[in-house]
Amino acid sequence: MKREKAHIIPPAERAHPDLSTGKYLVMWQGPQHPGITGNMSLRLIADGDTVVDCETHVGYLHRGFEKLMERRLWMQNFPLVCRIAVPEPDFNEYCYATALEELAGIRIPEKAVWLRTFSLELMRLASFLMWIGGQAGAFGHGTIAQWSVTMRDYVLDLFEELTGGRIYHMYIIPGGVRGDIPQGFFQHVLDVLKTVEKNLDDIELVMFHNAIFKLRAEGLGYIPPEWIDQYGITGPNARAAGVQRDLRKDLGYLAYPRLDFKMITGTKSDAYERAKLRLLEMYQSISLLRQIIDMMPKDGIFRGKLPNPLYWKIPAGETYVAAECTRGEYGFYVVSDGSDKPRRVAVRGPSYTHAVSVMERLARGTNIADIAGLMVSLHTYPPEIER
């Protein structure tokens, strides 16, 4: 049996320039830095303006989730689980709840399926809005952040009306969702979506036709298509390279098979194309939300009956549930040994590969001033790397 040789340069290879010559400067784009998404640091070695080597240091947000989850009952883990990926908590809840339902053999009612899809798409929109502010701000374009974070605030107000919390919702629980749609809620949603769409048109005009943004972002952080499988790159980073991969279509979970949307792909994966693709996905989220509101059943229960959560023992088994979050494939690997506490819950965040392996490769040869823009264009969030 002939096995092909692996066609990759060993990823962890570092450049070791001779630091005693005085030609290189070692610096930390460290945790205390306004140009870092979250709390992570990059140890850069620069020769003049060009970065020669980059090392990602994570662990500043390590709270030991996976250990803590083993000490709590299945239901007690819900408040913990949302805080793993701070800007997008709903995907954690969805993956964990679905894993529990699969292991315990619970089916959720029809309305809950639609409500969950609604919650996930709204979360995608809010997360993208926060991201685009960061991407423009990394190149000095501060206006976009002011607009998009305000729009995101309107979306968070919707979440507050629906679930009671702005950032952490704890809305998706096993058996369904926690509450039904309040009176007049969908009219608010449609108004907000109209405002957001108009604002996205403004953002597109101001950001993507801006000469400086085009100059700096085009060609930055180019990911060749061969890397997609070699490094396990998923999400808009992969789709921008032309690879047709979207878990909402591939897995067909929740109500996505019944919705009408096309996979958006680009031609080459550099910072400009990725930003353009994410903007188009924002428009797609808005259209999906409108479809969901149209097609959602008007009546029906929103939560099935659960056994007593204090004494709930889930049969032994294991499963891996994945969802398409804004950054890529978000997965939960849950193992149960038949008791009332989990045996092992492991979280697969997309930033795991993007921020460590891919970032270290891409940062070589980049200008120091563009490192922040490069990191934001990969859309990395440290909390899901170190849990």
Next chain:
Amino acid sequence: MKEKSKPAPLANEGLPPEERGLFCDAAPREYAPAQGILEDFYNWARSQSLWVLGFGTGCGAIELRPLMTSRFDMYRFGIQPRPTPRQSSVFVIGGYASVKTLKRIVRSYEQMMGPKFVVALGSCTINGGMYWDSYNTIKRIDQYIPVDVYIAGCMPRPEALLAGFLELKKIIREGKAEGQNEYARNFDWYKANQKNVIKDWNMPDYNW
């Protein structure tokens, strides 16, 4: 006037011997307030220009971002984010602090110029919050650096943050925001607590 004897220099044990002389070897000292109405004026000025250090230590940082937009608008209160500790006067600790982050928090706090204040967000800084049984998060931030205002919540809303900042202004105006002097007074106690938790201490004892 009697000269107060100088305190012993700090032994920067965490650094290699050839580098110890390069860093600060004096412990921080207390600052006495000015006399009467001058101190009131200074306190008024300090309370109206609170420059926040740009360090998103934890979850709470995500609710600092909406404050910069026009809906909540912290700029009208005189609050502004700054990129470096040398230019900031308020350190907002956004939530839980893991041991690795605590080391950087201590380093940034000691590098800030006085008068400096600390605002602690979230219940994780008060008693550990929901990570109370974690091996990597500390349970009381005021064992390691002095805190002036706590804002409870998980996480606090932007309105709660603004209310906390208004409380901080009130405390400063009254002359009660003495975190920096408390740190200098009890420097040995704070340092012992920090070194107890931060196992690889490879920085000076006082990061000025």
Next chain:
Amino acid sequence: MNDMESALAERYGAWNWHDQRPDLASVFLESSKTHDALAWLRDSEGYRHLSFATAIDNIERNVFTLTYTLRNHEKRHSLIVHCDIDRGKPLMDSIHLLWGQAWTYQREMKEWFGIDFPGSPRVDEEFVLEGWAGPPMMRRDFDSLAYSDATYAERPGRVTHDPAAHMKAELYPEVAE
């Protein structure tokens, strides 16, 4: 996926194939054959995407169970490959040449479980902990609460009631002690 099941059993002696969902299956392998099986799955069978690699501490059986989750995008199928290694002497072949992100997972497993992957680049570097002097913390015999109580000072005044005992004392004081 019956042909996959029989092919794996024939080539690498796999056992315990289980279809969890139409698009998810799991299988057990010997730890010495796992590297070759993963390479074969990647090159010839189209499971080119490594979703996840982690370990489970099965302290009762004195083994660590390593799990590799692979995905075939064309066929839209995921496969979880398990293998057991001895808990007393945890060593495993490194797969860092098969996938570009595997070295990070292996570095994490070394720090969290103590499983060594000889040859994996930078496997001894600290990943998320700094200056950690304790045992690998994801092992089930490491008590996180005891460590936390011993190391980090607590704010006094925290009081915990068992709900059942508390309500019993409140509602039926003559019955409760």
